[in-house]
Amino acid sequence: MPSPSSRTLDAWHGYLEQVHPVGIDLGLDRVAEVARRMGLLQKRLASRIITVAGTNGKGSTVAMLEALGRAHGLSTAAYTSPHLLRYNERLRLDGDDADDATLVAGFEAVETARQQAPVVSLTYFEAGTLAAFWAIAQRSPDLAVLEVGLGGRLDAVNVIDADVAVITTIALDHADFLGSDLEGIGREKAGILRSSRPAILGSRALPESVRGVAEGLGAPVSALGEAFTWQGDSETWRWQGTSASGGGLSLDDLPDPGLPLDNAATALQALAAADVALDPACCRRALRGVTLPGRMQWLGQWCLDVGHNPHAATYLAQRLAALPSAGRTWVLLGMLADKDADGVIAALAPAVDAWVAVGLAGERGRSAEDLAHRLQARGEQVAWQADSPEAGAAWLSERLAAEDRVLVCGSFFTVAAVLTWRQQQTA
Template sequence: MRNAALPITLDAWLARLEAAHPVGIDLGLERVAEVARRMGLLDVHIAGRVVTVAGTNGKGSTVAMLEALARAHGLTTATYTSPHLVRYNERLRLNGEEADDVTLMSGFAAVERARQDGEAVSLTYFEVATLGALWAMARRPADIAFLEVGLGGRLDAVNIIDPDVAVVTTVAQDHAAFLGTDLEQIGREKAGILRSDRPAVLGSISLPASVREVAGALGAEVHALGEAFGREGENEGWRFWGHIPDIAIADLPDPGLPLDNAATALQALALAGVNLEAAACRRALASVQLPGRMQWLGQWCLDVGHNPHAAGYLAGRLASRPCAGRTFALLAMLGDKDAEGVIAALTPVVDGWVTASLAGGRARSADDLAARLAGRGADVLHRAATPSAGAAWLAERLAPEDRVLVCGSFLTVGEVLEWLAHDPTTGQTVDDTSVSEEAR
């Protein structure tokens, strides 16, 4: 595509990026680092401080709480996450606002110019997205930037930037085709974001030993949940404590997100040099929002959980919130995810299932999911061609006291969010840009 005319709309840019590289996921830093060097991104500070977050589950909620906490303390912020649910613009937030189309397209154009400056370098959708976001951040450096790893850690495009604080939330099996199934090896990949003599915040009490081994070999400063920091209590009125620096904040609100991740965010922000103020922390945690993570819209609960670890957390949350009616699950997943593990975790809290097919080469069919459920004796009520068709089928049959869990993929939740946006009973407004095929 050398010298080809540049797209003039965001949708056109995204279509171009989808088709630009022979494979969607191509782990490694050599290509992306070369283009970053040409763009000057390796010679500048993209923000006053940088916090990078890796992990199998909990990255998105941790980053959302980090951003809310930093803004409540008066800091300017830049936040990069992936994938998006409904609008690509969700991936880059500047001072709490989604980046506009012009900012994103300018970043893509800067990447394209650098990519073709000399020997052309082929980049994936995610690599261009990351470089474009970093370029936008560097143009107007914020007080603090938060970067969410897309996949793994060591070889993820985000890892070209050295963080001041690195966070590992959880380590579980996911993306087996790229990371394998050995938890110790997966832990090493996640720990690849750690840096020598800089804080490493470990946000789970059950991380594989390899994470600490990597930290020890690097000489990173380990701050582990349950040791250097932690929490006491559940739901409303919980308490955070940390030793470095010494701090305790009581009577914290329930953010509706995992409290271990909330404690991890508080510790990471303190290690980034923020003097935590109790009132600001309470204000931030009471107002933080993260679409697609235990997001309730009337009778509908939407969560992007797509592996057994995430499904287990969902099951626990639903069990702690009983309803007078039935609990239905609308499940659609990609073919490279552990469907059996997700089904096993959710079966105890689900009364009836609707399966749906996803589009694309990595999709798993509704029939495949239904067969797996039937093998466990589960009640499969309907098989739908798409998640939105499944949602429409369920909506006609729900009693007022029933509820629906929508899960299995970012693609699933994004599509049903769009469908619900047209349902006046939800009171929600969602734009109609679809989730990209690159969604993981």
């Protein structure tokens, strides 16, 4: 293995995947120790830090926070996971993906600190998170937006204290790590909250445990439907919220960002809680121009969305129903074995005419045959089975009518594979 100073970004990934015995190892002690050695706990990463946790809607909320911050003239950093096509997507600096040199320098800083006696073992995600934090700290931006990877309380991102904490939604997912008790999951997600610092609750249906944690910490709560809300539809909508000092705010004639309006309203409230004076023109420009690959991303007839649980699938079905099509609605579905395939199928079924079931490879992969069996058990029309998303997309592309549309969903892996396939077709 090359020395740390000569490793490429790909070499770092291979190295980090080998140095810790498990991929997910929740807990903050190891991460906090390395972060302390790196000086990340002794000074602020940014002037304002907003952390976002939740089951669904994190990525879109982060993207809108980032776009809104930049539209208001703030320098920004955004850390998210996982990525679709390139690891560099996980860290954006002033709207651009971090380059290899920035990420490699971050990994070198992490490794130097990790190897100090006593040596600390870090997972791939933990090392990547600290590398991103190091890169952010070098720039000290006006706004850093940090997306929690899994859970909240014990996630590596939570080693940094947020000025404003956002919880989007809570639903069943990652049951092997978080369990199946929504109240318990709510307490874990609420672990990102801090004493006396704003807690933005971006769903009308959060478990009571979330508010209970906030109240126990004395964290002022701004909840969707209470301290902030929105009215209208996807064409134009109005937001009402609360300033950092407690005054009323309102924004009219906001454009459709192409992402859930609950999350757009939440992003506006979080930025207001971070004491950013919201300018109507800046907000409109940001929402009109925000983009997020793999979330209701339309490429011609193809819509790609990484939704992989029943809650996300319900939203997708609603969006499709609100956009009537003269042709057939196809779904190309590929899912991991540890996801609730039956729940996703049930949520999507009312909006679907025909299905293409595709398999995902790997230790966690689910076969096309398994998906097809579940679909057929519900009386759904399975038009084709394919061993891979690429093969399913190739088959379907030859049979689409001009007025048909396709939803590609079920996993980040499914969407990434079809995105890559489409790029190769148009190259």
